[in-house]
Amino acid sequence: xxxxxxxxxxxxxxxxxxxxxxxxxxxxxxxxxxxxxxxxxxxxxxxxxxxxxxxxxxxxxxxxxxxxxxxxxxxxxxxxxxxxxxxxxxxxxxxxxxxxxxxxxxxxxxxxxxxxxxxxxxxxxxxxxxxxxxxxxxxxxxxxxxxxxxxxxxxxxxxxxxxxxxxxxxxxxxxxxxxxxxxxxxxxxxxxxxxxxxxxxxxxxxxxxxxxxxxxxxxxxxxxxxxxxxxxxxxxxxxxxxxxxxxxxxxxxxxxxxxxxxxxxxxxxxxxxxxxxxxxxx
Amino acid sequence: xxxxxxxxxxxxxxxxxxxxxxxxxxxxxxxxxxxxxxxxxxxxxxxxxxxxxxxxxxxxxxxxxxxxxxxxxxxxxxxxxxxxxxxxxxxxxxxxxxxxxxxxxxxxxxxxxxxxxxxxxx
Numbered sequence: 001x002x003x004x005x006x007x008x009x010x011x012x013x014x015x016x017x018x019x020x021x022x023x024x025x026x027x028x029x030x031x032x033x034x035x036x037x038x039x040x041x042x043x044x045x046x047x048x049x050x051x052x053x054x055x056x057x058x059x060x061x062x063x064x065x066x067x068x069x070x071x072x073x074x075x076x077x078x079x080x081x082x083x084x085x086x087x088x089x090x091x092x093x094x095x096x097x098x099x100x101x102x103x104x105x106x107x108x109x110x111x112x113x114x115x116x117x118x119x120x121x122x123x124x125x126x127x128x129x130x131x132x133x134x135x136x137x138x139x140x141x142x143x144x145x146x147x148x149x150x151x152x153x154x155x156x157x158x159x160x161x162x163x164x165x166x167x168x169x170x171x172x173x174x175x176x177x178x179x180x181x182x183x184x185x186x187x188x189x190x191x192x193x194x195x196x197x198x199x200x201x202x203x204x205x206x207x208x209x210x211x212x213x214x215x216x217x218x219x220x221x222x223x224x225x226x227x228x229x230x231x232x233x234x235x236x237x238x239x240x241x242x243x244x245x246x247x248x249x250x251x252x253x254x255x256x257x258x259x260x261x262x263x264x265x266x267x268x269x270x271x272x273x274x275x276x277x278x279x280x281x282x
Numbered sequence: 283x284x285x286x287x288x289x290x291x292x293x294x295x296x297x298x299x300x301x302x303x304x305x306x307x308x309x310x311x312x313x314x315x316x317x318x319x320x321x322x323x324x325x326x327x328x329x330x331x332x333x334x335x336x337x338x339x340x341x342x343x344x345x346x347x348x349x350x351x352x353x354x355x356x357x358x359x360x361x362x363x364x365x366x367x368x369x370x371x372x373x374x375x376x377x378x379x380x381x382x383x384x385x386x387x388x389x390x391x392x393x394x395x396x397x398x399x400x401x402x403x404x
Contacts, residue, residue, distance in 0.1 A: 069338065075331025078338045080363040087356050090331040136330065 004192025042119025061105035206277035303332030333357030
């Protein structure tokens with residue numbers, strides 16, 4: 001589930017599709033602000049700290065060649081008055097400086113950047129990634145989340161992406177068989193939809209759109225889909241009942257027969273599309 | 283003694299640039315020889331850590347003083363290590379701030395912000 005901005009309904013769609021699928025896995029990759037757990041209220045939580053490597057300098061070995069300073073694309077290193085300074089909040093843990101150092105003066109030191117949690121909610125396995133405030137990149141957490149999930153046959157994994165179309169989203173969809181773009185019925189919504197539309201096209205991922213907050217009258221996001229020939233998977237109404245359930249952190253599928261049927265039908269549509277895409281492309 | 287100033291244009295009359303790490307140029311002014319050198323700031327295109335890179339460049343030019351309206355914490359740490367003192371600019375033009383500094387009218391910059399990290403600081 002992707003969208004160009006927050007608040008379009010990625011979590012609404014992911015959580016409800018996962019709940020409609022009953023035996024499934026839900027992964028919250030929006031590590032800066034995970035919220036899927038608020039709906040699932042998972043139990044039996046197992047937690048693991050997320051550690052990354054940052055460089056540590058051995059001053060006796062450092063010759064001051066500055067190869068590491070020049071190499072670092074994020075400017076996490078400075079060499080001042082014959083001393084190397086490491087800016088650990090700026091470092092993206094690529095490890096390049098450690099490989100590059102001709103004097104072997106740099107070694108890896110562990111630093112915690114967040115955590116991953118695994119729990120269960122009915123038959124749904126819920127994974128949540130949490131990035132500590134101030135950390136530059138949640139990508140390592142997403143890699144770990146996705147690596148932890150060992151999908152079983154006939155068990156669908158729903159990945160709730162961070163908003164936008166940056167590196168962190170690219171990492172989240174890396175293994176996805178199908179992408180669902182969630183869009184709002186406004187011009188701004190079209191702008192944001194276009195961002196993720198371009199991304200999934202670039203990655204040659206099969207995709208479809210769920211139009212959220214649909215009202216009577218013109219829907220610019222729908223118009224965009226029709227113009228571009230994009231498959232519309234479903235239309236979620238701008239509905240008071242759904243709004244109330246969602247605001248109370250309830251999973252609509254588990255509380256309302258109407259929405260259980262709606263999301264089960266959406267899930268079937270998605271499954272058909274995935275099947276169609278995988279059989280037609282291979 | 284050498285003074286460094288982030289500037290918008292390559293001129294002594296230029297305005298001081300509001301951003302340090304992403305200023306287009308740095309003026310290095312030598313008080314003793316009255317010589318001005320303008321450096322292109324190679325940190326402007328950085329994805330991150332522009333302040334660190336720009337501060338490294340100024341330290342490498344052996345500046346003793348930085349005049350700037352504000353500064354991020356990472357750049358401030360580099361200047362501290364380099365023993366470069368930072369004074370707060372008070373007027374628009376680089377030239378007027380140099381004169382004010384020489385006249386002892388500028389005070390040390392003591393509010394250091396947490397950095398904008400890819401966001402515009404306006």
